[in-house]
Amino acid sequence: QLQLNYYSSSCPKAEEIVSEQVKQLYNKHGNTAISWVRNLFHDCIVKSCDASLLLDTHGDIISEKTSGRSFGMRNFKYVNTIKAAVEQECPLTVSCADIVALSARDGIVMLGGPSIEMKTGRRDGRESYVAVLEENIPNHNDSMDLVLSRFESIGLDVEATVALLGAHSVGRVHCMNIVQRLYPSVDPTLDPKHAEYLKKRCPDPNPDPKAVQYSRNDLGTPMIIDNNYYKNILQHKGLLMVDEELATDPRTKPYVENLAADNDYFHQQFSRAILLLSENNPLTSDQGEIRKDCRFVNSI
Ligand code: HEM
Ligand SMILES: [Ca+2]
Ligand SMILES: [Ca+2]
Secondary structure: OOEEOOOOOOOOOHHHHHHHHHHHHHHHOOHHHHHHHHHHHHHHOOOOOOOHHHOOOEOOEOOHHHOHHHOOOOOHHHHHHHHHHHHHHOOOOOOHHHHHHHHHHHHHHHOOOOOOOOEEOOEEOOOOOOOOHHHOOOOOOOOHHHHHHHHHOOOOOHHHHHHHHHHHHOOEEEHHHOHHHOOOOOOOOOOHHHHHHHHHHOOOOOOOOOOOOEEEOOOOOOOOOOOHHHHHHHOOOOOOHHHHHHHHOOOOHHHHHHHHHOHHHHHHHHHHHHHHHHOOOOEOOOOOEOOOEOOEOOOO
């Protein structure tokens, strides 16, 4: 079972070391904190919070990072920095799955989000779920029906799902995922002024997937996890189709309006939703293993 401070006797400094590393990395590369939040989503919604996301392609394993759904994910190399610091203090004790969870928790704090009390004790899986990943992680233009059912299947109610999407209050979206709404004609659901701005950011209707062309998610507070996301999408300035749908679907719109009106309420619901996500189907006790290197299973 997951518990608070699972490492209190086996590695009392574990959580402190992770926090310290997250802080240091944030001070050097602010966007690392953003990556830890997205990592939690992409790991936990696929089967389990089992660090399956972090496995590299090797032997029988094809990395989940190679999926189209993982497009734009970054800073994986700095997970190894955190893991190395923890390994130095307590070899083979702290799981990569817990590092995914704790780094997300601490990243959220660096980004001005809520402090969340998170349990630990997750163990690392030995498999990549790349083959079923697309059945778990929605696409940027999927319907709200599909989005809600995916989140419901891991125990997130509609309100929690709406709150979780508030993560799109930070970070960026590449032109690859935006141009469908700009060319050949502008999506009529998109605010026309914002469309003009986005066309400037993404002038090419067929962007090179390797090009680093993107727009920030939230022009107002791009590095702060706040309820500005909901204000933006109510003004039809969401970048992804799912952001726009969230603000207009009758099932989600009432929550969007409430979250837009009250940042404390957003932080409270975001915390609740992050906890639900981070506790999805963990491996515990003798299941799985404690990976030595987050990129590889132990016996290869
Ligand atoms: C329907 C659900 C979701 C879809 C379809 C979706 C899709 C996307 C897409 C397409 C991007 C941009 C990738 C790029 O072009 O670089 C993105 C970025 C991001 N997503 Fe989501 N997302 C969803 C839910 C979530 C959730 C639940 C979280 C976290 C709790 C999250 C966290 C993030 C973050 C932090 C970024 C910015 C990453 C960066 O700047 O490096 N997303 N998402
Ligand atoms: Ca996983
Ligand atoms: Ca923001």
